[in-house]
Amino acid sequence: MNRIETLAIERLGHRGEGVATLDGKPIFVPLSLEGETITVEIDGNRGRLIEVIEPSPMRGQPFCPHFGACGGCQLQHLGADAYRQFKRGLVVDALSRAGVQADTADPIVAHGAGRRRATLHATKSAAGFMALRSHAIHDIDTCPVLVPALARAPEIARAIAAVVGPCDVSFTASDLGLDVAIRAKRAKPTADLTAIAREHDLARISLNGEPLILQRPPVVTMGKSSVPIPVSSFLQATADAEEVLASLVVDGVRGAKQIADLFCGMGPFALRLAARAPVFAADSDAPAIDALNAARRNTKGLKPITAERRDLFREPLGVFELNRFDAVVLDPPRAGAKAQVKALAKSTVPTIAYVSCDAQSFAKDAALLIAGGYRIGTVTPVDQFAYSSHVEMFAVFYRVKSGR
Secondary structure, X not given: OOEEEEEEOOEEOOOXXXXXXXXXXXXXXXOOOOOOEEEEEEEOOEEEEEEEEEOOOOXXXXXXXXXXXXXXXXXXXXXXXXXXXXXXXXXXXXXXXXXXXXXXXXXXXXXXXXXXXXXXXXXXXXXXXXEOOOOOEEEOOOOOOEOHHHOOHHHHHHHHHHHHOOXXXXXXXXXXXXXXXXXXXXXXXXXXXXXXXXXXXXXXXXXXXXXXXXXXXXXXXXXXXXXXXXOOOOOOOOHHHHHHHHHHHXXXXXXXXXXXXXXXXXXOOHHHHOOOOOEEEEEOOHHHHXXXXXXXXXXXXXXXXXXXXXXXXXXXXXXXXXXXOOEEEEOOOOOOOHHHHHHHHOOOXXXXXXXXXXXXXXXXXXXXXXXOOEEEOOEEEEEOOOOOOOOEEEEEEEEOOOOO
């Protein structure tokens, strides 16, 4: 049977939940803040907030009417100054746990006009994100952290689910309209989806990874290039974050004459770097490499880009391959780049520019590079995932002793 208790929140955990102690064990309570006294219903090590008895001075007013029921945001109730400190603290704490000493800057806010990508869970009667601490869908009319072009996303997702059944619908706001990717079990193409595409003027609809309806090829601008978007492709969550990260990368490898862009995706860095120097780009995602090559062919004034499909987890560049580069750019997925970093730690590459979306894996990789003879520069958090417990980060590593 669940217990009702009065607790004092001691700190915020890395998932944005308040953490209290009861009977010597931590209790995690969403929507609570450090310094608050609360009444909570306890189930195991989880707590459901019932009442805030003594609120924190850090508490702010959420701007979305769905906050607290929808699980999409964790931190709208946190005041602006404390929010920035929390995001920076995610990076500082991860580095500390990994034994990495580095200066950490204040976060660069890169929310921009909102997130240009979102995946909604949908049925014919509901579309939205999962409810807080639940597998049920919280139905939403709109989401204020998305770009205005995605304002109709819940309506479109419900219409699609009415045709194909329960599904996940991923939206990307491209330069030429919405790109919509549907994931649904046993769904089949139907003329009703064509009607939805026409009614909502969608650029493309794909079903279970296969293009289905194409009214216009969805593209995004990266630097001077127009890049065709592969189905279900990776894209930075906000356009502002892509610009900020690209600027940090370009500045971080300034002066390099030969550059490798590893985990390059569609080329948000490679296409900008090639304005100055030849680039070798590698990624395991074949459609992303095809998109990069298409953009390269259609962009004038770029230095050569050699793009290669390569699984850098199983087949990282070796020391001999790495040593021909003046700079290496890393932008791995959440798991980090352990195999590639181990090879880099033995290389003589002068400069490594590292972009990460996970503080824990970044800190572990940073420790490996430092042990291999690199010095870490200032770590810069980049906040593109507004009001969530996620943060991007960037740092440059400099070789200070010869490779081993």
